[in-house]
Amino acid sequence: MTEEREELEKRVDELYKERISLEEEINNLNILKIEKLKSINEELEKKSEWMDKERIKAIKERDNLSRKVRHSNEKTWKNALKMVSILGLLDLVLIPLLVTLLGIPLQWIFVSIGLVTFLGMMLIVNYMSGTSPFNTGEIRKALTVSLITVYLAFVPLMAFGMVAVPIGLGTSAQSVVTNFSWLIAVVIILYFSTRPIEDYIKKM
Template sequence: MAAEEEKKLEKSVDELNQQRIDLEKEINNLNLTKIEKLESINGELETKIEWLDKERIRATKERDNLLRKVRHSKEKNWKNALKMVAILGVLDLVVIPLIITLLKIPLQWIFVSMGLVTFFGVMLIVNYMSGTSPFNTGEIRKAITVSFLTVYLAIVPMAYGMVIFPGGSSALPIVNNLSWLMGAIIILYFATRPLEQYIKTIYEKK
């Protein structure tokens, strides 16, 4: 009986040893699988990092190119705007007086013509510089202010006898009235913008 029990114990020990060996093999296999998975994930991450680096470099180059284009575009816009201002000045100072003189139109119409040409010219220039498609209130406000200022500066010399209306009528009352009107326009020009911002802020809060 003792011999049989000893054999059974030895057999049990051998089975346990075999199970231990099998478990060690399974553990090693699992570790290898995990290591392979980790290496695969690491490789994928490195590939993604390289791709992201390339994308970052490409995005940086595109941003630099875009900034360079915008800078050149702004320079071009300013040059074109200066050309438009020069053309507007030639129209106001040379072309309109020349046409009025050649056609023998009454002198008063020179100021109407200057106001209209300046209004539309400034509105086009401001709209061109802003890059917006429709005309907004700010552009129209600037155009009105500049056109009135141009007409006002053209009429001011009349108050000092530099220009006299046909019939010898004095221009001083007109200049005085325009001075009040010009002051009101300037006040409204600087006052309406904060008012617009305030109203916009109230609507945004609602």
């Protein structure tokens, strides 16, 4: 009986020690988990702070870029207006002055205005498009503007009798102006109708 009791007490002591050992292991595991969670939390806080800094940096860069783009657009428009002013000065003042001073027949003023306007508008449109090759409709726009400019110069000079158009084969100045007007109308119609066709072809 005494032996059984001693054995039982011994067994109880072993179980108690095992319980204490398990509690210690559990405590150690809890401590490790807590430390690991703290470490993860610190890393997350650092990442969150870094992301906040990067977000603020990205916002500042976006604001700076938008300001640069706005200033660049303003500068582009100012330069374009300067170029248009120079082109207008050439067409309205310099070319007529040179034609008059050099005694060149007045009919050549239309050729000069057409060429200068065509080349000038091609450069201006290309500058505004921001592309290097002439693949954004510069030639079509320049051709349309140059023809309209020549037309607007031709009609008043014809109306005031400052330009004598060679008349032959039963034609008259009125018929020349009418045919030229039809030509300009066709050019304008083609200008506005070809762009949707190009967009449609690109989407196909």
